[in-house]
Amino acid sequence: MTTAHDFDFLHGDWTISNRRREDYLDPSSGWQEFQATHRCWALFDGAANVDEMDCPSQGFKGATLRLFDPAAKEWSLYWSSSRTGTLEPPVRGSFGDDGRGVFEGDDSYAGTPVRVRFLWQRLTPTSARWEQAFRTGGKATEGTEGGEGGWLTNWIMDFTRA
Template identity: 60%
Template sequence: MSTPHDFDFLHGEWDIINRRLLNYLDPDSGWEEFPATHWCRSLHDGAANIDEMSCPTKGFKGVTLRLFDRETEDWHLYWSPSQTGTLFPPVIGRFGADRRGEFQGDDTYRGEDVRVRYLWSVLSQTAAHWEMAFSPDGGQTWVRNWTMDFTRRPAS
């Protein structure tokens, strides 16, 4: 059962190692790796949160707003990159008893309709993993195109 506190593990400050495909739909396009810093704060008594990721070597930041729908018990995750300032369509889903979350939605990439999937894995109090994949065929096949490995920053 999903709860308003599923993302409590993410509150605080993190260091991230990003790996992403150069072309999100081409698994042979090559991977790039870059660091980021991240912070996350709780809103609505845990039923929402906001975060910002800063990627200084890539020259951009990103914001995620997560909202828990108490009626459906689904989370709606919205992403906005600093390059455009637009809010992408949400991915919607929930966490399971194994502390693994799956979230899906529809979007476009370079003019092509894609299904988007985020997977969250809570590994420990100090480590988490996120990945994104696109499907150009409605979820029949997936191209994993971005991963993030989170390491909690020591309390200051």
């Protein structure tokens, strides 16, 4: 059941091993790998949080604002990069009984409308995994890894407690 404390596991300092496709929509695209540092802190007694990720080898920082809606029992996650200085459209969702968080929303990438999915899984006190996937046109994409509903995973972050 989703609560205002679902993201408590993320508070504090982390190191992140990133694996990101060079082209988010191309299943044959190569992967970049890079390290980052991350810090997350709570707001609103845990019903919100903010984080900052520093990717010095990539020349940017990223930030996420997460807000819990108690009436809807749903989280809204907003991402921004130091490259743009704007908030991306939110993804919304919740954590299931299996401990996996699934958050989806509409956005665009390089002018192409996409459905975005964030997955939070493998959550422990010292590790976590975040994945981003895109789906175009609401249909399965040829060559998609795993074939799960046409989603193409394009960014994976493995978190380790600092």
